[in-house]
Amino acid sequence: MTTRRTVRAAGLVALAAAAALSLTAYQSGSSEASAAPVTKGSVSVTEAGAPVGSETLVDGSTAEITKLGDLHYRAEIVSDGAVVATMEADGRDAGLDANAMYVVLGVDGEIHSWTGGEHTGAGTHEIAGGWTAEVTKLGEQHYRADILDGEGAVVATMEADGKDAGLDANDSYIVLSTRGLISAHV
Template sequence: MRTALRTAIATALVAGVAITAPALAAGAAFAADGPVAVSAPGAKPADTGAKPADTAPATGTGKTADTKGQDTGKDGVFVRNQILPNGATARIVKLGDTHYRAEILKEGQRVGTLEADGHPVAGNDDGTFLVLFETGLTSTWQGNYLPGARPGVYELADGTRVELTLKYGGYDLRTVEKSGEGRVLVHLNGTRKVGVLGKAVLVVEPDGGFAAYINGSTRQAAPKLVETPDTTPAPAPKPTPGPVVTLGECTVQQDIPSVFALLTVTLTNDLEKGPKAVLKDEAGKPVVTLDRDHAADLGQGLTIKGANTTTPQLGQRTQGGDTPYAWTAFPKLPKGCEKDAATPTPAPSTTTPAPAGNTGTTVNNGGQTSVVPKGGVAAGAELAAEGDSTALIAAGAGAASLAAAGLGFVVLRRRSAGARG
């Protein structure tokens, strides 16, 4: 009797372990999804109307536990969970090649859904933006938003400019072109829209307000209005000359803007070799070079003034004829390199100066001479102006005639005295 009783108790214990083990395994598999009811073997489960796949997880998504790449049936393939700047979670699911869904969860409850089917879509939760692309990629940020924007040209954080226009009661966001109307990035038809320009992701609201995010940039800001339809566009900033670089003891160089767009001119001032100007294209390749021996190129509208001085100037113009030049001084030579004057010194005269004493000959600055008669004739003589060789010859001839007349007068007196004696 005792042996039979011990055998019955042992059998019952083994049976209990066999029932409990499957129940614990089931509870561990869905631990994250809440308690699971376990039925005894052979018993039919209670008819609650719920299927196993519909068991509500703790996240409140109505889905099974998220595992990357897991097929969730009609709900597609789970891709990832993404935390948004405001603390919410976006559950990304792939539904097709260009079809993705983002379910927005806050504190375990779904508060919104975005579905990108062939084009990007955006959500705005009080300034927190989420853009879901049809490729499954996302962009999310907080701020950078300008509410109720008015038509005009706006500048983004990276310097890109876009134009917001209002036509036929709807807003368009366009690129800004130098001539003509820009390309349409976003056309609103009453719903929030997404546009992309370079690295900038743009979200435009139905009231014209829009936000911008520069992917991969640490510099972010809301779009800034820089021009309105009733204002004159601000002129583009003019290019400025580069710094003066010293290449040698008396050699300096500087890059300046050309009068032709995108071109530059490299100016070199060298005490020994003189000035040099090199016109370069946008790639830095030389187009034409000016120096002392070749100081002008009319075809390119360039000329050097004062090429033989230490203070030369470069003249530039885009048109020929009487168009005035725009003058730019070459970089100034370092201190101690100004031994040449701005105007070259005249060459010394080769005329030999007159010896000391009164010889009747004077030397003028032009190297020409004039004879000054002596005696009574000299007192009334008038010399020709400097450099007038014809008058000088005439004066010399007159003086010779007068001298001959005086000589004749002396001979005549001697003849008269002889006759009287």
């Protein structure tokens, strides 16, 4: 019985060591430290990142911005000392409709917020920056917006599918929400 337990314990130690080496290899992509938990399978690890700074948003809350990698930033929106929302731009801009305050986090780590400029529902809407948005409902909490230039050509497509979408369109900032609301600001 003692031998069986010893072999089993040794097997568990070897498994734990292999998992630790695997996690170390996963984390070694950056030497910068942060406390952003990432779930890989059933294991939670810490994703490296470097604080970039903070910005005061239009509603008075603060966005704490962290660089996680090339074209990869996270913003934690803090109000009254508590994180009320987190958004991540990873290879594409991110957007958020936060109760009629709209926020875009770009893949360059810049963040912009505004209020107003809303259009609701499927249809064609003239939005700030001289763009036209053709919004289509694809399902419950699922909308797509084709962004058209002045000549009617599609220059970008946004999709809010269970999560709001954002876009920096040449310094015009656009948010499409899962409620079918689109807002833009220059």
